[in-house]
Amino acid sequence: MTGAGERDTGDTRDTRVAVDAALLPSVFSGAPVAMIALDRDGAVTAMTPSVERLLGYGEAELLGRPLHDRVRHQHADGHAVAAEECAILAALRAARPAAGEDDVFLREDGSALVVTWAFAPTVLAHTLTGGVLTFSDARAHGAEVSRQRARLADLEAANVRLALLADVSRALGDSDDVVTGLRTLARLLVPVLADWVTVDVLAEDGSALERVALTHRDPALDAAGAARLGPLPPLRPGMTSGLAQVLHGAPLHHHRVVPAVAVDALAAERLDLVRDLGAVEGITAPLRARGRTLGAITLVRTDTARPYRQEDLDFTADLAARAGALLDTTRVLGRQVHRAEQMQRALLPDLAPRIGPLELAGLYRPASDLAQVGGDWYDAFALPDGSTGLVIGDVAGHDLHAATRMGAIRHKLRALAGDRIGPASEVVTRLDRVVQRFAPDDVATLVYARLTTTPGGAHLRWTCAGHPPPLLLTPGAPARLLDDVVDLPVGVADLARADADLPLAPGATLVLYSDGLVEHPGESLTTGLARLLRVGADLGGTPLPGLGPELLARMRPTGLDDIAVLAVRLDGPAATTAGSPVS
The missing domain is CATH 3.60.40.10 (PPM-type phosphatase domain)
Incomplete structure (x- = not known):
């Protein structure tokens, strides 16, 4: 902020002006809003460069002059604000803070700037010496607030996914067996990421397919889902349904659910499931480890107002990879728990x-x-x-x-x-x-x-x-x-x-x-x-x-x-x- 300088008149007010001009730059340097320092009579003693950017007035046009006389001030309806009605001057006279929004300052070229402003008095030794007015472009501020809210929403969603990932990792590690772990995984995903979830696992030789988990957000449908666990139609060459494609090695299948004719036995089973549980959109991701597909996890939403985003697809793929690693690790290591401790100590x-x-x-x-x-x-x-x-x-x-x-x-x-x-x-x-x-x-x-x-x-x-x-x-x-x-x-x-x-x-x-x-x-x-x-x-x-x-x-x-x-x-x-x- 640039100061008006000290006038050598012996007047104590001039000394206070110099104090403001000397102190304010260090206090407000780099501030994101425009700032104007006023003496107790409302004259400008210092200003930040952003004042000229917002209003068009340079230092030579404002310093030492009454702000209200130089910068025209209007109500939101376009009527000029008289000095005796000015909330800023009233706050200065009363030595109290004040704030306002949707007020209008007129730029040097006559165009209107809608502002959000705040005023704080400066008092030294119980004596009013002036005050500081801060203001910003209200529309730009509103746009920035919207951007910040959107950014905050994205961060909150990312935090939810991160917390979910931590919970999943903990649950998979805490499970006594892989089936318990995969069922816990399905429960954690509902309803945060899906309205219902299935987990299907291939036998080690690929000859059989078994559904080990089915969880629904509706307690009644969730309870009925236990009857659908167990063996599924075996995977055969030439099957073309989404689940079959993933089990054959496709990286991920994301699709809108539409009525269709079953193209194979797996598709027929899935069609029955959709009819009973409802579906609008689904993601099927492979449980993979060391280049092999060990099974698949399917996440389904039944609400058109909650479409899946790319972040959800990436997260599901990562989640499936972790579940695949658990399944593979469990099959390789079995119940050899002491080997796990020995490896930890060796590290x-x-x-x-x-x-x-x-x-x-x-x-x-x-x-x-x-x-x-x-x-x-x-x-x-x-x-x-x-x-x-x-x-x-x-x-x-x-x-x-x-x-x-x-x-x-x-x-x-x-x-x-x-x-x-x-x-x-x-x-x-x-x-x-x-x-x-x-x-x-x-x-x-x-x-x-x-x-x-x-x-x-x-x-x-x-x-x-x-x-x-x-x-x-x-x-x-x-x-x-x-x-x-x-x-x-x-x-x-x-x-x-x-x-x-x-x-x-x-x-x-x-x-x-x-x-x-x-x-x-x-x-x-x-x-x-x-x-x-x-x-x-x-x-x-x-x-x-x-x-x-x-x-x-x-x-x-x-x-x-x-x-x-x-x-x-x-x-x-x-x-x-x-x-x-x-x-």
Whole structure:
């Protein structure tokens, strides 16, 4: 904002004008609306460049002149606003805020600008010095509001799909057998994405086809659907119905449902189903894994007001791929739940008990159902500059895919951290780009920290990507959650991440953990974190190897989720070995 300057008259009002002109640029620089500063008599003392863009008046035409005399003001009906009727001047005289919409300012060329405006007085030492008028193009503002609402609706729909995907991944991982998992999948999709859903599975040799799930939003029709489960007409060469095409390898079949003559036995069965349950539009997607089609999932809507969009088709294809992976994994691994735990542990690092002046201890506890392979991990490693990298992370999902992606992301992060030393936020930002480019379906939360130790002390610098905050236990001080910075998970969005830093006292203990330690069904995360603070306050002096087990014993996690804990303790003055290098 450009000021009118100070007039050397000794008048206190002139001094206040200079104060406004000097302070307002720093306050309103880069503001998205037009702003005009007024003195207590309504004369312009400063203005933003956007004033000229909206009204056509330059600084030479407005500065030092009464705004109401220079910029004509009209009611919405076109009648001029007299000075004694002007709401802006009335607010200035009364030293009170005011606002208005659908008022009209006349531009320099005489054209009308419908504005939304707000006025705020400036008062120093109980004395009115003037005020600030902000205004914007009401029509442009309305269009922007509409765009923002549409964008918000899209984001809400995306959030619904993301939450649904997380629920599906969790349900598929929680299931004792694949049929239970696929039935849970169908129930989750109704009515969020479909009015009814079927899941059909091919036998391993392809000789038989069985319907394992049918869910309808109408409870009566849903209950009757149980009678339609079981064997279906076998798949034969030459069948041309939509379901047959998908089972023969077509990627996806999206169609409007219209009355038709059944072209094969599968089509006849589907036609009976449509007649009984109703249908307007449907999507059939293959359950595929390792290049083979294992079955199909069909989503149907019965309301013409809810057409499927491209986002729904993409989401269904992704969902079917995940379900296909579950079906394939279940057939390959069967009930060998202990192999799942062994693989998870094999993906975790062999943690050294010490790195220079740091004592380390890691703990991993699988979920109570060992078939749920998890994505939780911890890591600690020496960096080329002598600092130490510390990581706790969790890949979304509770299945074999989550565990394997966990291993891939862990190694990527370690490689990026060691390749170029930089702020923790920079390392995670680079990881984010790698994940979004090469594994766009992956979502992970994590905390990455660099702990630097020197003869003068220790310093922790960290960034958090949607993960629960670390716990810091410092001798002689209260337990503390390091929640200074929280950003979105890795794989969700391309964003600039933030860092936090903190000096660490000798003997301090840092505890990184995954959400399974603090989350309980029906309880907020805030409550779980508060309980962790209370428990941790008594554990600062616990020998480090026993700290993780003691946390589990006192926190009493449900066992529904796997848990990873990394505890790091900085040597105290008496325990520090002189000259001990950071390895």
